[in-house]
Amino acid sequence: GPPITTTRLQLVFLVASCLLAPFPRAFGAMPAKSSRRVAVHWFRKGQRLHDNPALLAAASQADVLLPVYIMDPRLANEADMGVIRFRFLLQSLAALRDALREKKSDLIVLRGRPEEVMEPLLRSVGAELLTWEHAGEPYYVECDRVVGKQASKAGVEVDIHHTHTLHEQPMLIAKAKGNIPGTYKGFCKLFHSAGAPAEALEEPSKLPAITEELKSAIREELDENVCGPERSLDVPSLGEFGYDEEKAAEIPVLFPGGEEEGLARMVKHCARTEWIASFAKPDTKPTALEPDTTVLSPYLMFGCVSVRRFWHALQTTYDRAVSQGLKINPPPTSLHGQLLFREYFYLCSATTPNYAQMVDNPACVKIPWDDNEEFLKAWEEGRTGYPWIDACMAQLRTEGWLHHLARHAVACFLTRGDLFQHWERGAEVFEKYLIDADWAINRANWQWLSASNFFHQYFRVYSPLTFGKKTDSHGAFVRKYLPQLREYPDKYIFEPWNAPTKVQEKAGCIIGRDYPEPIVDDHREVSKTNMARMKEAYAARKSGRDILSETNWQPPAKRRRVE
DNA sequence: TAAACTGTTGTGAGC
DNA sequence: AGCTCACAACAGTTT
Numbered sequence: 308g309p310p311i312t313t314t315r316l317q318l319v320f321l322v323a324s325c326l327l328a329p330f331p332r333a334f335g336a337m338p339a340k341s342s343r344r345v346a347v348h349w350f351r352k353g354q355r356l357h358d359n360p361a362l363l364a365a366a367s368q369a370d371v372l373l374p375v376y377i378m379d380p381r382l383a384n385e386a387d388m389g390v391i392r393f394r395f396l397l398q399s400l401a402a403l404r405d406a407l408r409e410k411k412s413d414l415i416v417l418r419g420r421p422e423e424v425m426e427p428l429l430r431s432v433g434a435e436l437l438t439w440e441h442a443g444e445p446y447y448v449e450c451d452r453v454v455g456k457q458a459s460k461a462g463v464e465v466d467i468h469h470t471h472t473l474h475e476q477p478m479l480i481a482k483a484k485g486n487i488p489g490t491y492k493g494f495c496k497l498f499h500s501a502g503a504p505a506e507a508l509e510e511p512s513k514l515p516a517i518t519e520e521l522k523s524a525i526r527e528e529l530d531e532n533v534c535g536p537e538r539s540l541d542v543p544s545l546g547e548f549g550y551d552e553e554k555a556a557e558i559p560v561l562f563p564g565g566e567e568e569g570l571a572r573m574v575k576h577c578a579r580t581e582w583i584a585s586f587a588k589p590d591t592k593p594t595a596l597e598p599d600t601t602v603l604s605p606y607l608m609f610g611c612v613s614v615r616r617f618w619h620a621l622q623t624t625y626d627r628a629v630s631q632g633l634k635i636n637p638p639p640t641s642l643h644g645q646l647l648f649r650e651y652f653y654l655c656s657a658t659t660p661n662y663a664q665m666v667d668n669p670a671c672v673k674i675p676w677d678d679n680e681e682f683l684k685a686w687e688e689g690r691t692g693y694p695w696i697d698a699c700m701a702q703l704r705t706e707g708w709l710h711h712l713a714r715h716a717v718a719c720f721l722t723r724g725d726l727f728q729h730w731e732r733g734a735e736v737f738e739k740y741l742i743d744a745d746w747a748i749n750r751a752n753w754q755w756l757s758a759s760n761f762f763h764q765y766f767r768v769y770s771p772l773t774f775g776k777k778t779d780s781h782g783a784f785v786r787k788y789l790p791q792l793r794e795y796p797d798k799y800i801f802e803p804w805n806a807p808t809k810v811q812e813k814a815g816c817i818i819g820r821d822y823p824e825p826i827v828d829d830h831r832e833v834s835k836t837n838m839a840r841m842k843e844a845y846a847a848r849k850s851g852r853d854i855l856s857e858t859n860w861q862p863p864a865k866r867r868r869v870e
Numbered sequence: 871t872a873a874a875c876t877g878t879t880g881t882g883a884g885c
Numbered sequence: 886a887g888c889t890c891a892c893a894a895c896a897g898t899t900t
Contacts, residue, residue, distance in 0.1 A: 492877085589878060590879085640879075644878070769880065773881070
């Protein structure tokens with residue numbers, strides 16, 4: 308590409324345009340730097356062609372469009388991102404690449420930190436426009452700050468679209484006028500005052516091509532390790548980022564990543580008129596051997612499916628159900644209600660200081676959690692000796708997905724219910740393994756379940772003995788994920804330590820040898836003790852005392868380094 | 871104003 | 886087996 312030459316006049320114009328942020332398109336009036344205008348669309352989440360206004364903006368304003376993804380090893384490494392989650396991401400990117408190729412475009416995948424990769428990329432292709440979909444995670448906020456600065460310094464127009472949520476967040480925040488709702492109900496009021504979510508856009512019928520000349524410029528001017536093996540610029544393999552490909556090949560693909568997969572899943576479920584109309588989350592079964600919910604969460608998280616598209620697809624189904632005389636279950640437990648929770652948690656994540664942690668988070672109750680590495684490990688690895696809990700954790704690690712209520716059960720067990728470990732440690736484990744791990748939603752739910760925020764009835768504790776039994780009295784779920792307990796009679800499958808030695812021998816699984824003793828002796832007793840500790844923490848908060856400094860509490864060292 | 875009510879998704883006893 | 890009900894007792898909102 309031609310070298311970027313910026314005249315003094317253009318610089319003045321640029322600074323003025325930055326001050327007039329609401330009118331970034333003023334750049335369109337600038338004299339073109341070359342005969343062909345080059346735009347870069349940066350894919351991060353939002354891994355789709357449909358309902359992607361940032362992509363459309365780049366496509367419609369440029370002669371040459373460069374769709375780019377940057378794989379950052381700070382996120383893509385086995386310690387922070389489990390193999391199933393990473394595999395989903397790679398599948399989604401491959402699907403995106405193929406969909407782009409069908410439109411005579413392509414996906415350029417670079418390796419490295421966006422703060423180090425984007426600027427040389429923009430320079431090497433002579434880009435004049437850079438677009439992306441906004442994301443609120445601290446990682447993206449920091450990337451966007453740095454990359455945005457670099458772009459404006461280089462005279463590249465930046466166009467950001469807020470389409471990961473149903474309503475554009477800045478608009479919702481402005482509408483709240485400084486009063487961010489503290490409850491779900493309050494949020495729903497605010498949400499509805501903004502009218503119906505915008506309709507989803509169709510995918511572009513065609514895209515500006517990538518020229519070979521541009522690809523060559525990237526290969527020549529960017530570092531070799533940024534371009535991937537043999538400077539392929541292609542979607543990486545698992546092995547390139549240190550994952551064991553042979554081991555991965557043995558893990559079944561239950562939920563393949565990608566836009567097409569996600570949309571097909573959405574269409575399939577939305578055709579179930581009666582099921583959609585009567586859907587009530589608390590009535591779905593955490594122990595079902597096939598998921599009892601839509602499992603659209605990973606597709607929404609990576610943006611394979613647009614949340615606006617899903618919202619309106621549900622509305623169409625609701626309308627059809629009404630015309631058939633069916634009753635629609637309302638929020639909060641309906642599927643629309645689920646999306647409203649997602650929307651609410653995204654708003655909280657953007658407006659609560661230190662949202663992802665307990666300390667310095669004004670909305671989070673301060674609780675002097677214990678710090679027991681052995682408890683945490685046993686929980687993560689499914690060695691608590693409570694079959695219902697361990698089976699859930701086995702499903703999490705082997706499938707990368709758990710029913711919402713199963714997440715409740717293990718989260719309550721780790722925190723206020725039994726082990727009294729910090730909810731942030733549990734959140735980190737979920738963020739590693741879950742294919743749908745979504746920072747804003749995950750952190751909210753961990754605060755919810757640990758009765759630290761949103762939910763405060765800490766005396767309501769899930770029983771690790773009876774909760775699973777409720778929907779699975781014969782323990783089929785436990786048997787599926789803990790095969791060593793398969794031969795136990797129904798009577799003891801949720802509490803095998805109570806089985807007489809003879810029964811244990813007959814089942815071929817001795818407790819304490821082939822399956823662990825329960826990590827806490829008596830759940831009822833332990834949960835009572837924990838309730839008293841919760842009560843104390845709540846009392847301290849009420850009287851304005853700082854229980855953390857009173858108890859000389861120190862935050863446990865972060866086990867994983869996620870920058 | 872203080873009291874009542876509500877809050878996506880509990881447990882366990884007793885019928 | 887499946888249902889109702891007492892229990893425990895929080896914060897935020899409404900009346």
